Amino acid sequence: xxxxxxxxxxxxxxxxxxxxxxxxxxxxxxxxxxxxxxxxxxxxxxxxxxxxxxxxxxxxxxxxxxxxxxxxxxxxxxxxxxxxxxxxxxxxxxxxxxxxxxxxxxxxxxxxxxxxxxxxxxxxxxxxxxxxxxxxxxxxxxxxxxxxxxxxxxxxxx
Numbered sequence: 001x002x003x004x005x006x007x008x009x010x011x012x013x014x015x016x017x018x019x020x021x022x023x024x025x026x027x028x029x030x031x032x033x034x035x036x037x038x039x040x041x042x043x044x045x046x047x048x049x050x051x052x053x054x055x056x057x058x059x060x061x062x063x064x065x066x067x068x069x070x071x072x073x074x075x076x077x078x079x080x081x082x083x084x085x086x087x088x089x090x091x092x093x094x095x096x097x098x099x100x101x102x103x104x105x106x107x108x109x110x111x112x113x114x115x116x117x118x119x120x121x122x123x124x125x126x127x128x129x130x131x132x133x134x135x136x137x138x139x140x141x142x143x144x145x146x147x148x149x150x151x152x153x154x155x156x157x158x
Contacts, residue, residue: 001035001036001083001148002035002036002080002081002083003021003082004040004073004078004081004084004085005018005085005086005087006039006040006041006073007041008041008042008043008044008087009041009043009044009123011048011051011054011070012123012133013119013122013133013137014039014087015054015065016057016058016130016133017087017109017141018038019064020058020061025145028150035150038071038081040077042094042095042098044070044072045070046070047070048070049069050066050070060131078095078102081102083105084105084106085108085109086109087109087118087119087121088108088118091108092111109140112147113139113140113143114143115143119133119136119137119140120133
């Protein structure tokens with residue numbers, strides 16, 4: 001299974017989501033599901049690094065985002081994914097318009113996790129906004145993995 005997280009520039013939210021999802025999956029050692037996580041941006045400048053604040057916020061959680069490079073979302077990437085999770089309703093609409101035949105597999109991350117609201121873009125804000133964003137991503141991605149049926153081993157924290 002391939003899951004793509006989507007935001008605008010792929011230097012903050014979606015890049016953090018992809019890295020967090022990989023860590024959360026590793027923290028569920030009984031998981032028999034083979035899941036590949038990717039991230040992309042609807043207006044990404046290919047090759048841009050993750051924002052320094054995103055790198056720092058995840059480093060504080062023991063997750064390395066230092067080597068991330070932004071990827072522009074393409075129709076082919078959407079077609080190859082089994083599930084596309086966007087950070088906002090606007091991103092969801094954009095992806096569904098980009099590839100209308102794939103609209104049924106595109107959700108906001110919050111919606112897929114049975115929660116409400118968009119994930120606010122921390123770009124240009126202090127480090128604490130990135131930390132808050134990362135914490136929200138951990139919560140929502142954990143719920144999304146639960147919905148996918150990925151067993152959780154413990155309530156231990158990341």
